[in-house]
Amino acid sequence: MSKKYANVTAAAALALFAVTVTGCGQSGGNAHSQASTSAAGVEAATSSPSPAVASEIKAERVDGLGRILVDGKGRTLYLFDADKSSKSTCTGECARDWPPAVTGSGSSGSPSASSTESPSGSASASPSGSQSASPSGSSSSPAGSSASPSILPSAGTGVQAGLLGTTKRSDGTTQITYKDHPLYYFEGDKKAGDVKGQGREAFGGKWWVVDPNGDKVTTIPPGAGSASPSGSASGSGSPSASGSSSASPTSSPS
The missing domain is CATH 1.20.5 (Single alpha-helices involved in coiled-coils or other helix-helix interfaces)
Incomplete structure (x- = not known):
């Protein structure tokens, strides 16, 4: 057992x-x-790709280009010739090579000097519950761009606050505009003062820096258009600087 x-x-x-x-x-x-x-x-x-948030837009002098738009850290901003209104046409791979300059979301965005805010930091509201726009945000902002004062970047030195605006992108982010031009960075610019995107032709249009009046600057300085953006497809970001005349006027109306 x-x-x-x-x-x-x-x-x-x-x-x-x-x-x-x-x-x-x-x-x-x-x-x-x-x-x-x-x-x-x-x-x-x-x-x-991380969002390219710009809390300030200002104008700085760059050799060979004069005063152009940059963000608060001195990074160059561009307009895209293919954008025929304040609505951006640069998405997908284009937006990877040319990251849109976007605002911070909600209260994290830097308001413009002309915006009115309540002590709590939120935009003041009318009795009906709708936001009340500041005079500069509504009347002087160009038609076609949003005038939400709570998310506009601050207007730095040399910039006309009335030309700043925003536009909604297809992915829901809010892109900064200047004189109705959506603003972008260039992936090939690695430091403040770089203008390697100037005069490039990619994704169906040319890319230009912007002067304080909101007009494109078409001069091609030495060294511009010499860097390829990381991750761009072959031929999509080919520079056009070699075929552009350096005798072009410094700026032309958009």
Whole structure:
């Protein structure tokens, strides 16, 4: 009887050991799977382009171009010839090579000097609940661009606040406009003062820096158009500087 009991006990111990080993293996596999998924998520987030938020627009002098629009950090801003209104036509791969200059969302955006805000930081509201626009945001902003004063960037030195505006993009972000021109960065510009996007022809139009009056500047200074944006398809960002005349006028009406 004791021998039979010993055999049953041994069998039970073996069964328990097998279940334990199987459970550990599954747990390890799940942990490995979760770690792989997490790593893939981090990699995907890292590879996604970050928004190019501009809290200030100002004018600075650049050799060979005169005074042009830049953001608060001195990064050059461009207009796109293919944009025929305040509505941007640059999306997808175009927006990767030429990141739109967007506002911060809600209260994180820097308001323009002409905006009116309540003590809590939110835009003042009329009795009916609608936002009340400041005089400069409504009457002097160009037609076709949004005049939401709570998200407009501040107008820095040399910039006309009345020419600043915004436009909604297809992805829901709010892009900054100047004299109804949506503004963009160039992926090939790596530091303040770079103008390597000047005069490029890509994605169906040419790209130009902008003067304080809101007109494109068509002069091609030395070194402009010499850098290819990272991640652009072959031929999509080919420079046109070599075929542009350096004797072009410094600015022309848009």
